[in-house]
Structure formats: structure tokens, C-alpha cells
Amino acid sequence: MSNTKKVIFWAIIAVIIIAAAIIVVLLTNPKDKKDDEAGKTTGSLEKSDDPSASQEISDRKDNLTDSRENTQEDDNSPDSQGMPQQEDNLPEQENSQQEDNVPDSQETSGQEEDDTGTADSGEDINKDIDDDIIDDNDPVKQLAFVFNEHIIGISNEVNDEVIESMLGKADMISEHTYSADDGRNMDQLIGKTEKHYQYPGLIIKTIGSKEDDKAFIFSIEITDSKFPTVRGIKAGDSFEELKEAYPEGNLLGGELSDQEDDYRYEPANYWDVMNFHIKDKKIESIQMYTLID
Numbered sequence: 001m002s003n004t005k006k007v008i009f010w011a012i013i014a015v016i017i018i019a020a021a022i023i024v025v026l027l028t029n030p031k032d033k034k035d036d037e038a039g040k041t042t043g044s045l046e047k048s049d050d051p052s053a054s055q056e057i058s059d060r061k062d063n064l065t066d067s068r069e070n071t072q073e074d075d076n077s078p079d080s081q082g083m084p085q086q087e088d089n090l091p092e093q094e095n096s097q098q099e100d101n102v103p104d105s106q107e108t109s110g111q112e113e114d115d116t117g118t119a120d121s122g123e124d125i126n127k128d129i130d131d132d133i134i135d136d137n138d139p140v141k142q143l144a145f146v147f148n149e150h151i152i153g154i155s156n157e158v159n160d161e162v163i164e165s166m167l168g169k170a171d172m173i174s175e176h177t178y179s180a181d182d183g184r185n186m187d188q189l190i191g192k193t194e195k196h197y198q199y200p201g202l203i204i205k206t207i208g209s210k211e212d213d214k215a216f217i218f219s220i221e222i223t224d225s226k227f228p229t230v231r232g233i234k235a236g237d238s239f240e241e242l243k244e245a246y247p248e249g250n251l252l253g254g255e256l257s258d259q260e261d262d263y264r265y266e267p268a269n270y271w272d273v274m275n276f277h278i279k280d281k282k283i284e285s286i287q288m289y290t291l292i293d
Helices: 003-027 030-046 051-076 086-133 160-167 239-245
Strands: 144-147 150-153 172-177 192-199 202-209 214-222 261-265 272-279 282-290
Touching (some): 239 272, 239 282
Antiparallel strands (some): 144 150, 192 202, 214 282
């Protein structure tokens, strides 16, 4: 081979080697190259006695560490692994729901207290009724009957509205205003108005002034069992039940017989009276009244 050909041959070999070296360099990891450069820079700075250079070395190391940690966190994040992020929010949602439910629990507690208060109020009402029934210090209160938890008795002050609120609308209402020429000879009642409120099995009579719309009950007549007395006695009960409930009363005929008779109960005096009409040894009707003058 001639010298010229040898030169050309070795030139081609050199070119090939250089090209291979360039390819190897290009395929090298850029990240390692950066680390090497950073290492070189850091090494050069470490050799320096300048305090600012030392601080710069420390900052670069910290930045490099943070960069690597962030890269690892990104690689492990739910998004990179295809995991849903909603699961991370579940505790917050549950806490939010619990907080939202707090007012509901407070409202429930409030309702329970309200219900308790209502129940106590009902018991107080019943207690007041019972106290009225057994109040021996005011005997006139014994001359009364009970209807829908209302105690309606002799001497109660009423008017049309009060009567209707306790008993409902009357089947019939009649009235008479006493005068000197009405032929009834009730001079002590001149100018007073007497009213009758009639219901099935019940008649209530009042007397009062028509001008000021005030009156009081002076007579009650009961023939229906749905209007019991304050001691629980009603039309249709036996004489034995009546005698047990009102032992203070007296049978006007002396002894019980098959004849009609009256059992009279006077709680305090002769003008405040409860009279039970007895027929076939049972209560046929009950009349309560007070004398008016």
C-alpha cells in the first residue's frame, strides 16, 4: 500500500473514533452532567476560604436536596400513580358533615326539652284540676262538672264567648230581662238578664247584667253521662256509686226503694245544692244550683 493510501485510511479511522466519542457524550445522562458540574462548582467553592462562598455551597446543597425530594414526592403522588384524590378529602368531608349535623342535634335537644316542657305543662294542668276538685276550703267548687278538662260550676263568671269556648256552640240560647211589669214578681232581679244555654243532655242558666256582658252560672241541669261531676259521678250510675262518692249527702225519702227519690248534697249551706234524682236505683239526672236574691 502506498503512503497516500495509508494516510487516508488512518484519517477515516480517526474520524470514526471521534464520531463515536461524540455520540457517547451526547447519550450521557444530562442529570449526571449537571451533578458533576454542581460537584465541580461546589468543590471549587469548598477550596475557597471566602465565607460567602461557604454559604453559597450550603444553599446549593439544600436546593439540590429539596429538588430531589420534590422529584420523589411527585413520583409518589396519587396523580402520578393514577390514584384518586377524593379519598384524601374524605376525612374533611366527614368532619364537615359532622359540623353540619351539630345544629340538627341541638335542634333535637331543643325539641326534647320543648316536649318535656309540654308534658310538664299538661301535668300541671291536670294537677290544677285535681286541686280544684278536692279543694274543701271552697265548697262551692264541688258544685261543678268536667268536660274536656274544663271545670264548669256554680258561680263561674261567664259570657257567650266563654261558654262556647268550653262547650261549643249551644243548640239554643234564650234570655229574659226582668222588669217590674213582666209578671214574675222578681223585683230583686229587675234589670238583670237571665240566659239559658241548651245542649243535648245539658242546660246552663246564668244571671247578670246585659250592659257589661257579665254573668254568673246559677243553675246546671245534667241528663247525659258525658258530663260527670268533679267526683266522677254521672247520669246512669248506681245509687251505691253515688253514696260512695258523696257520703255527706242524704236520701230525702229516708231509705232506698223502687220509688223515685232525691239524694241531696249540700257542701256548705242550704242555698248551694247538688241534687241527684234517683229512678230505678240509678241516677236519672243531676241538678246543681244556688239561690239568687
